[in-house]
Amino acid sequence: MRIGIPEALLFQRYEPIIRTFFNNLEVDVVYSGPSNQDILERGIKNCVDEACLPMKLFQGHVSKLEEECDKVVVPRLMKCEFGDSICPKFSGLPELVGKGNSQGRFIFSDPLYLNDRAKLEKTVVKQGKQLEVPKENLIRAFRAAEAAMNIRKAVYRAEADFAGAAGMGESEETKKPGERKGSRVALLGHPYNISDSFANRNLINKLKRLGIEVVTGEDPLEKDFSMQLTGLMKAPYWMFYRENFGKAGALLESGSIDGILYVSSFCCGTDSVIIEMIKSRIDDFPMLVLKIDEHTAEAGIDTRLEAFSELLERRRYHEAHLS
Template sequence: MIVGIPKGLLYYKYYPFFTNFFNELGVELVVSQDTNKDILDEGVNYCIDDACLPVKIFHGHVAVLKEKCDIILIPRIMQVRKKEYICPKFCGLPEMIKNTIPDLPRIIDKPIYAFSRKKLYTWAKEAGSMITKDKNRIKSAFNYAVMEQDKYRLGFNDKSQQLTVALVGHPYNIFDNYINMNIVKKLKRLGVGVITEEFLEDNLIDEEIRHLYKKPFWTFARNSYGFASNVYRKNLVDGIIYISSFACGIDSVVIELIKERIGNFPLLILKIDEHTGEAGLDTRVEAFVDMLGRGLR
């Protein structure tokens, strides 16, 4: 049996769990290639027009995988923290895929509630039963996958350059180099170090959230606001770059909250979609870095 995993959305954050879980169940695993223009074009062809760029790209990854596997994982990630949700599109992602891409193989689309080991194991039992009826093997695979995920550390924490910026946004916008047009490499060439939210402890994000009138309902909003607020308040960076998907409702709210919090502190907002040109993005990034450099002088 061959299980396909699309290399999009939260793959970058949780791939140690998913890949190790299915490997331990003894299946052959096929992961789609890094995002490229062909994958984007496939996604745009199948996906609805008003979806954000990362969701369109995910459709493309599924489209190129469907002929190569017997089952495709479409992670319906609902929660990773209690009383918070990920994104409305994530909740309905399998339905979007099934209603737009024809001739799909079987799909693993059970809801994932990852805020506790017990809840996550519920998903593992349901997903694993599509591959094997051996409950002990499923439990063993789950335990190993959780262990490997716990070891994994994602993110950037480069404070070695003359300038440092906080790179803020949803994980797939930060870690899919096609989406962000290799922004971390661009910044490094310009002498700018990058730090991301993964190196900020949860309790420090919670401290920042307490200042809000109401706690965010969405985990992405909580993390982005808490991280930006913390690095601003503690003067840890010279500026903030927020990478946002065009038409993202969550971002439209959190960006305004961040603006209100940081006032005149340097902030560059990069809105991206399938029409974003690299030359234009480069110009804006270079101008922002030049402004930060003048501030040092």
Template structure:
């Protein structure tokens, strides 16, 4: 049996866990990690038109793997590490993908609560049993995967450039160089370094949220709004670039909330979808560098 693992959406964030878990269970696994024009075209053909670019890319990775694999792993993430909520599309991902691709040969679709290790283990055990992995082997793989995930550090904090900005957005837009049209390289060429939300501690994020009437419950809100406020307060950045997916519901609120607090502090919002042209994108980055100067 061959199992396909699509590399889109939160794969990057949980990659150490995923790779260790499947390796240790000694399964025959194929990954599709690097996005490309071919993946995007497949995604457009196999996904509803209204979906955001990251969803289309995820569908593209899955459709590619469906050609060679017996099953694809389509996680249903309900909550993230600290119990925060995530975009509802993640919770309905197995149904979205089977509706889009017309195939439902999926595994590991049990609801996943990253904030509850007991529940997480139970869900993964249930799915592992379905493909004939013993509980003993699964438990050993789970422990190693958790350890590897805990010991891996994420995020960017670049200080060797003339300017420094907070690069906000979802991890699948920040770390997928195809989706963001090589944004990091383009910024470096303009002498702009970046810091990402992973480099801001949980404590600093919570402190930055303390002035709000109500504590937000969206993970993406906390990971974008709070670091922006914390980094401005620490005078660590000269500007903010928010890379956002066209038609993303959560972004539409987060960006307004950030704008509302910024006054004249430089902010550039880059909306991306499958139609985004590179020439206009480059011009906006160059113009923003002038603003930073």
């Protein structure tokens, strides 16, 4: 049996865990590869018009894999690792991308609660039986994936400790805007909009070409943003809200960035709230919101980035000297 895994939505975020799980299962696995024009066109053709760009791309990855595989992994994510909720499209993903009887070919589509280890293991083992793999192999693969997650956290912690002990990062991080060679921006947004260079039209390379350094904040699997969330009327409901609002607050407080660049999908409901909340917290600190969809053109992005870069430079060198 051949299993297809779409490299879209939260794939990059959980990639080491997903790969470890399937490597340990010893089944025939096909990864869909990075997004491209062909995948986007498949997504536009098969997905509902109102869907956001990341959902259309996911649909495109699934359509490609359906031609090559017996089963396609289409997860139904209900809760993330900290117990927060996620966009409702994730909990209805199999219905959103399933056409006709194709839902019967989806696997791991039972509700997944990443914050409940026992429930997660039970669901994964139950769903995995469709792969004709012995139960003990499924349990072994699940535990190996869990270990990969813990190793990732340990490596991240060790890197942070090493940087701290060596004084690295600190000196750079604490430099004030006028003391740095170029501008530095925080790149925020949903993880799939940041990590998919086809979706964001190679944004990180464009920023580098303009001499802008990019920081994306701490590892979200590790970082506790509770400090930045104090003062809100209630705890943020969505994971992406908690992460992006928290990251923006942490980076702003550190004084280590000159601006914020937020990549947002056109017609994303959660972003409409997150962006306004960040704006209300940062006053007149420079922030550019880049909306992306399937019609986004390189030239439009280039022009806005150039204008933003000039604004940051002007602020760094002149506005700080105003009496």
